[in-house]
Amino acid sequence: MGIIKKKDVLYVASLARIKLADGQIEGFTGQLDSILDYIKQLDEVDTESVQPTSHVLPMVNVFRKDDVKPSLPQEKVLENAPGKEGYFFKVPKVIDGAEK
Amino acid sequence: MKDPKKPYTLTAHQISNLIREKKISISALLDSLLKRIDDVDKRVKGFVSVDKKSLKERAKDLESEPKSVGKLYGIPVTIKDNICVEGEPTTCGSKILAGFRPPYNATVVERLRGEGALLLGKANMDEFAFGSSCETSCYGPTHNPWDLDRIPGGSSGGSAATVAADETICALGSDTGGSIRQPAALCGVVGFKPTYGRVSRYGLIAFASSLDQIGPLTKDVRDSALLLNVIAGFDPKDSTSAEIDVPDYTTFLSKDLKGLRIGIPKEYFVKGVDKEVNEAVWKSIKKMKNLGATYEEISLPHTKYAVATYYIVAPAEASSNLERFDGVQYGYRSPEKDKTDSTPPLLRMYNSTRRDGFGAEAKRRIILGTYSLSSGYYDAYYLKAQKVRTRIKEDFDRVFKDYDCIVTPTSPTPAFKLGERLDDPLNMYLSDIFTISANLAGIPAISIPCGFTSKGLPIGLQIIGKPFEEATLLRAAYAYEQSTEWHLMKPEIKRG
Numbered sequence: 001m002g003i004i005k006k007k008d009v010l011y012v013a014s015l016a017r018i019k020l021a022d023g024q025i026e027g028f029t030g031q032l033d034s035i036l037d038y039i040k041q042l043d044e045v046d047t048e049s050v051q052p053t054s055h056v057l058p059m060v061n062v063f064r065k066d067d068v069k070p071s072l073p074q075e076k077v078l079e080n081a082p083g084k085e086g087y088f089f090k091v092p093k094v095i096d097g098a099e100k
Numbered sequence: 101m102k103d104p105k106k107p108y109t110l111t112a113h114q115i116s117n118l119i120r121e122k123k124i125s126i127s128a129l130l131d132s133l134l135k136r137i138d139d140v141d142k143r144v145k146g147f148v149s150v151d152k153k154s155l156k157e158r159a160k161d162l163e164s165e166p167k168s169v170g171k172l173y174g175i176p177v178t179i180k181d182n183i184c185v186e187g188e189p190t191t192c193g194s195k196i197l198a199g200f201r202p203p204y205n206a207t208v209v210e211r212l213r214g215e216g217a218l219l220l221g222k223a224n225m226d227e228f229a230f231g232s233s234c235e236t237s238c239y240g241p242t243h244n245p246w247d248l249d250r251i252p253g254g255s256s257g258g259s260a261a262t263v264a265a266d267e268t269i270c271a272l273g274s275d276t277g278g279s280i281r282q283p284a285a286l287c288g289v290v291g292f293k294p295t296y297g298r299v300s301r302y303g304l305i306a307f308a309s310s311l312d313q314i315g316p317l318t319k320d321v322r323d324s325a326l327l328l329n330v331i332a333g334f335d336p337k338d339s340t341s342a343e344i345d346v347p348d349y350t351t352f353l354s355k356d357l358k359g360l361r362i363g364i365p366k367e368y369f370v371k372g373v374d375k376e377v378n379e380a381v382w383k384s385i386k387k388m389k390n391l392g393a394t395y396e397e398i399s400l401p402h403t404k405y406a407v408a409t410y411y412i413v414a415p416a417e418a419s420s421n422l423e424r425f426d427g428v429q430y431g432y433r434s435p436e437k438d439k440t441d442s443t444p445p446l447l448r449m450y451n452s453t454r455r456d457g458f459g460a461e462a463k464r465r466i467i468l469g470t471y472s473l474s475s476g477y478y479d480a481y482y483l484k485a486q487k488v489r490t491r492i493k494e495d496f497d498r499v500f501k502d503y504d505c506i507v508t509p510t511s512p513t514p515a516f517k518l519g520e521r522l523d524d525p526l527n528m529y530l531s532d533i534f535t536i537s538a539n540l541a542g543i544p545a546i547s548i549p550c551g552f553t554s555k556g557l558p559i560g561l562q563i564i565g566k567p568f569e570e571a572t573l574l575r576a577a578y579a580y581e582q583s584t585e586w587h588l589m590k591p592e593i594k595r596g
């Protein structure tokens with residue numbers, strides 16, 4: 001135990017763009033720690049000279065003909081957007097960091 | 101059995117016959133199901149959306165074009181809420197996809213509709229399929245029709261429960277670590293996870309892309325074959341779907357098992373497996389022997405590492421797949437305007453949208469996955485798990501040189517009580533201990549009913565097979581099923 005600490009959880013959550021609620025951090029740290037402790041048993045397995053499996057099918061590259069096919073109309077793609085303007089997704093201001 | 105007064109109790113193949121013989125209309129069938137849903141879904145809570153009006157229109161449309169009779173003409177199918185249906189709510193049981201209506205159909209949806217199926221509604225699920233109990237859904241849990249105080253299993257809990265409670269004729273689910281088979285076992289129905297690549301994943305909202313597979317949940321094995329006939333096959337829109345011919349699976353359904361060589365892995369019959377589950381599975385194995393099969397004990401030595409491997413690989417892929425839910429293109433966006441927070445506005449929007457939009461288990465998995473992929477930990481966790489995954493796959497490759505299939509319990513225990521494991525994620529993860537390996541190895545596996553506990557809870561038998569040999573599994577499952585009556589039992593839909 002003690003594999004992952006509160007500050008690690010906060011750091012990883014920030015990488016994942018999740019702001020954790022204060023009440024949740026302590027509990028998560030304990031739960032993730034016991035999960036990682038359980039996962040440690042993988043160290044017992046001899047994986048010297050074993051190829052990693054990222055995918056079970058014997059395929060490497062999948063090519064298709066470079067044909068133009070119909071794509072979704074812009075209106076339809078934007079239909080679900082929580083913020084939009086014209087043909088664009090609208091997000092909070094990115095430049096300067098200042099708000100209106 | 102074939103009581104047209106209660107058509108909702110029937111199977112797809114029985115209904116197809118009744119429709120063909122004009123003994124029932126699609127509208128009458130639909131009405132009986134909608135009535136049934138009204139009667140029992142208040143207790144089961146298997147559906148998250150049912151659009152009665154458009155269903156009635158669709159039923160009329162189907163009746164008016166009898167020339168285009170398809171393989172599933174008039175058959176109602178429940179769709180798990182992570183499979184895209186154009187214009188209809190598709191939320192993965194998550195607040196972060198609130199209000200999302202996909203602009204296109206999943207390939208399986210196109211195929212079902214193309215064969216005349218009636219998509220009955222969307223089924224509840226663990227949020228983003230993260231769970232084994234259907235309790236992490238933002239809509240609240242689905243209840244097990246055999247005992248309403250218990251979980252239906254997960255993550256395809258809504259699909260399994262609606263089939264078990266006769267609220268639908270059949271359903272589609274998705275299986276990343278057991279999410280079709282475990283709820284099928286706990287609800288007493290048939291659940292089939294095909295080979296990775298057998299069924300197109302286009303339009304299935306991704307959880308772990310190297311493990312996810314869509315499959316049927318049905319009242320019997322023949323229906324499973326019928327649905328697989330329709331959904332299986334190559335799809336140019338899914339680059340991981342396999343270009344391998346799809347046989348007519350119904351032609352493999354025979355009543356004897358002569359020549360079938362079964363392996364019984366000793367690692368699946370260990371301490372921790374419920375005594376009644378163990379007994380029911382052994383009885384089934386002996387029954388399969390009486391039907392002509394032979395069995396021998398085998399070893400899959402890396403079984404004990406499957407859960408640990410999975411909980412690195414699956415959350416890693418999930419953390420990457422779920423990056424897209426950030427309040428920009430679809431779904432929920434947090435309105436938060438906290439002026440004391442000095443984070444730049446866009447970042448603040450991401451952070452609070454994902455804080456408020458994802459439930460606890462989704463956050464746990466995203467953080468776990470991000471951790472194992474982050475600099476300094478990648479080799480120790482992710483790469484190591486991918487190598488152990490190879491070892492697990494090699495175990496199966498070796499066994500399948502001498503055996504046609506492997507028989508095990510689907511779940512080590514029957515359905516547990518609601519809330520029992522919710523605060524203990526590791527214990528929850530261990531409920532998938534017997535189903536995860538098939539996903540890691542990419543091979544097909546089916547769960548069929550094989551008995552009941554003394555408390556009246558269903559027990560599931562798992563049959564695991566070689567890649568793309570779904571037909572062998574269906575043959576074995578059908579012969580066993582037809583020699584028993586487990587699949588004909590119906591729940592009373594009350595508390596235990």
